[in-house]
Amino acid sequence: MNGLIQLLNDVLNNFGMPKDFIIMASFYFIAALTCLFAFMVVTSRDIFHCAVFLAATLFGVACVYLFLNAEFLAVVQVLIYVGAIVTLFIFAIMLTTKIHDKAIRQVNRQVLVGGAVALAFLYSLIAIINQDPWKAGAGADKGYLGLDELGRSLMSTYALPFEVISLILLAALVGAIVIGRTYKE
Amino acid sequence: MIPQSHFLILGAVLFTIGIYGALTRRTAIGILMSIELILNAANINLIAFNRFLGSPDGLGQIFALFVIAIAAASAVVGLVLVIAIYRNSKTIFMDKINLMKW
Numbered sequence: 001m002n003g004l005i006q007l008l009n010d011v012l013n014n015f016g017m018p019k020d021f022i023i024m025a026s027f028y029f030i031a032a033l034t035c036l037f038a039f040m041v042v043t044s045r046d047i048f049h050c051a052v053f054l055a056a057t058l059f060g061v062a063c064v065y066l067f068l069n070a071e072f073l074a075v076v077q078v079l080i081y082v083g084a085i086v087t088l089f090i091f092a093i094m095l096t097t098k099i100h101d102k103a104i105r106q107v108n109r110q111v112l113v114g115g116a117v118a119l120a121f122l123y124s125l126i127a128i129i130n131q132d133p134w135k136a137g138a139g140a141d142k143g144y145l146g147l148d149e150l151g152r153s154l155m156s157t158y159a160l161p162f163e164v165i166s167l168i169l170l171a172a173l174v175g176a177i178v179i180g181r182t183y184k185e
Numbered sequence: 186m187i188p189q190s191h192f193l194i195l196g197a198v199l200f201t202i203g204i205y206g207a208l209t210r211r212t213a214i215g216i217l218m219s220i221e222l223i224l225n226a227a228n229i230n231l232i233a234f235n236r237f238l239g240s241p242d243g244l245g246q247i248f249a250l251f252v253i254a255i256a257a258a259s260a261v262v263g264l265v266l267v268i269a270i271y272r273n274s275k276t277i278f279m280d281k282i283n284l285m286k287w
Contacts, residue, residue: 088264121201
């Protein structure tokens with residue numbers, strides 16, 4: 001697979017394309033697709049379609065993690081988000097609404113105001129991002145982090161927050177059971 | 186090499202889409218989905234900074250891991266709350282739920 005990508009890169013270089021053309025092109029393709037799916041999540045009329053588009057968006061974000069050398073995070077993203085949270089959303093949709101009910105209005109009366117606020121916010125964020133040249137830091141070459149290093153620092157330096165997270169998950173589990181159960185009269 | 190600012194802009198776009206969804210959705214489930222989008226945008230930023238600024242022990246990736254765990258917990262509690270509200274008032278539209286307004 002790597003040899004194939006190398007070969008394609010060489011061929012494209014002969015035609016005057018920049019280096020790493022395939023990686024850059026696939027990143028921008030995946031980023032555009034992710035944004036499109038995310039937009040479908042917030043605009044689709046059928047709430048069940050929203051859940052499916054959410055799964056696609058989260059999968060695209062996992063692909064973006066791969067471009068940032070975070071393989072473990074990409075796998076965790078697919079396992080937890082696409083595997084568990086989206087399933088949970090689909091269950092909640094099935095338990096509450098009629099699934100194929102497109103007649104119901106899905107947005108409130110703040111569409112124009114909300115869109116204006118979001119666009120202004122995006123404009124200011126991009127202006128702020130473009131102000132800084134974003135020089136690479138000292139440890140940028142060490143940006144790759146193996147699974148063993150990640151696990152070691154999770155178990156040594158960040159052991160306390162790791163344990164606190166498990167406590168929070170337990171509390172969420174118990175709280176969900178207590179809130180969700182039905183009490184007999 | 187993809188510049189860092191492009192990752193940050195991708196995060197900003199996802200964040201903005203999430204904000205728009207949280208502001209305009211009528212159903213509680215739609216709002217929760219938008220919040221998941223916002224958390225993902227924050228995660229992209231964390232991992233991008235970890236990649237380009239570098240940290241000795243991968244603090245950015247570990248923080249992103251914690252964010253994913255918190256997002257899972259919040260999604261569970263939020264969806265159970267939605268189901269409990271639906272059981273009581275037979276609606277999940279946020280503009281119909283005004284029990285705690287006077």
